[in-house]
Amino acid sequence: MLLGTTSVAIQNNLIKEVQVLPMVVEGADIDDAIMVDYGSEDDFEDVAIENKIIKDPLHKGIAEHQLYSLKCVDTRCAWCFRSSSLHDSEIFKRMLSQRHATSVTIAKMVKNKYVNLKSTYTPAEIMDDMRNQYGIRMNYKKAYRSREKALEMLRGSPPKSYRKLLVFLYMVNKKNPGSFTTLHKIANGHFLYAFVALSASIRGWKYCMPTVVVDGTFLKSSYAGTMLCATVLNAAGKILPLAYAIVDSENDASWDWSFRKLKQAYGERHNMYIVSDWHDSILKKASNVYPDVPHYNFIYHVWNNVKGRFKRDHERLKPIFFAMANAYTRADFDHLMEDMDNIDDRVRGYQFDVSYEKWSIAHSTVNRSMVMTLNIAGP
Incomplete structure (x- = not known):
């Protein structure tokens, strides 16, 4: 590019003599800009066409008294070229396009x-x-x-990912023969529930402790939703995920569907029991689907309820409560209960309503191990 007071050369094409002032003009490559100004709107149009900035009939010019604008006739094209008069003179000076950080x-x-x-x-x-x-x-x-x-x-985008859900479930079964997957849709054909249990987990279930821990966590995505999980501990105390389900929310219908699919995939075992938090839907639907399987609660969740009801003395009650929950004999449990009565005798009635066997090792009918104090299904 040659810049002077009377002429300028662009891509080997000589523009007729015009007064040259700094201006940005973009050529065929939109990323390459040059500095030039034109003496009049006629010069402006001629140079634009000669250097392929515009090309008939794709682009058109709109002339105004102090503004010359070029824009694409295709409504899908956002290309725009504008030049305005400099101090109401015949010299037009303007940016071809303004770069923005989109x-x-x-x-x-x-x-x-x-x-x-x-x-x-x-x-x-x-x-x-x-x-x-x-x-x-x-x-x-x-x-x-x-x-x-x-x-x-x-x-990728969530809509595109959800459209591939059937393909994903197909590939899970193809790459992991023996897996259990299912998809539930509503009347209009939209996805509502999905359940996945991998073949490795199904095979490993018989070698794990019969303690099934269930919980749910919300999903952070455009479509929200909830993921329900079922996990166990193996003989080495390591976590083995049994299954997970994607549902709309934690409610009676979603937990009932998930428990039935879990039972369909794994069945029941001797001395099996379920551990969860105090969610009403879990308590109701677990007893419906597994009527012969005991259901227990995490000690920590029971304590949160005690803490919420008896806030004034919760700091003094806390060590006694956890000692009671982990006591191995009923004599030790009763002794600690008396200590708690000395602080607040209302706690005994509340814990009795909850049912001691739901959270106390001394009253438990099964070997609950350490999962009562640790939520292994938590996010």
Whole structure:
């Protein structure tokens, strides 16, 4: 490019003599910009056409008194070229296009931050980094969109992922023969529940302790939902996931469906029992699907309820309660109960209503092991 006071050369094409002032003009390659100004709107149009900035009939010009604008006639094209009069003279000076840091551009810049699944790179941090490193200022909404697009670039979009659910279940069975998978849809054909139990877990079940721990955790995605889990401990005390289900929420219908699929995949075992928190749907549906299987609660959840009801003395009650829960003889249990009565005699009535065998080792009818104090199904 040659710049002078009377002429300028662009891509070996000589523009007629015009006064030249700094201006950005983009050629055939949208990423390459040159600095030039044109003396009049006629010069502006001629140069634009000669250098393939516009091409008839795809692009058209709109002339105004102090503004010359070129834009694509195709409504799907966002291309735009504008030039305005300089101080109401015949000289037009303007940017061909203004470069903006769009959310897509920023997403490409920050997507590597999300390669690690445990990354917590927040929109607020995106705003700070863009301002400090590149001088780009943006609002929170734009930073959030950039984050979502970066995640989509790396992991795909939730709608596309859910459309592949049937393919995923098919591949699970193909690569893991003997697995148990099922999908439940509602009347309009939309996915509602999905259940997966891998063949390795089904084979390993008979070598594990018959203590099935169930729990649920909400999903952080565009469609929300809940994941229900069932886990056990093997002979070495290691966690073995039995199955998981994706459902709409923790409710009677979802737990009933999940327990029935769990029973269908694993059946029942001698001395088997279920451990969970105090969710009403779990308590009701576990007893319906497994009427002969005892159901127990985590000691920690029982304690949270005691703490919530008797807040004033909970610090004094806590060591006594956990000692009672872990006592191996009923004599020790009764002795500790008397100590608790001395602090607040109302606690005895509440614990009796809960039922001692639900949380006390001394009153348990099965060997509950350490899963009573540790939620192995937790997120």
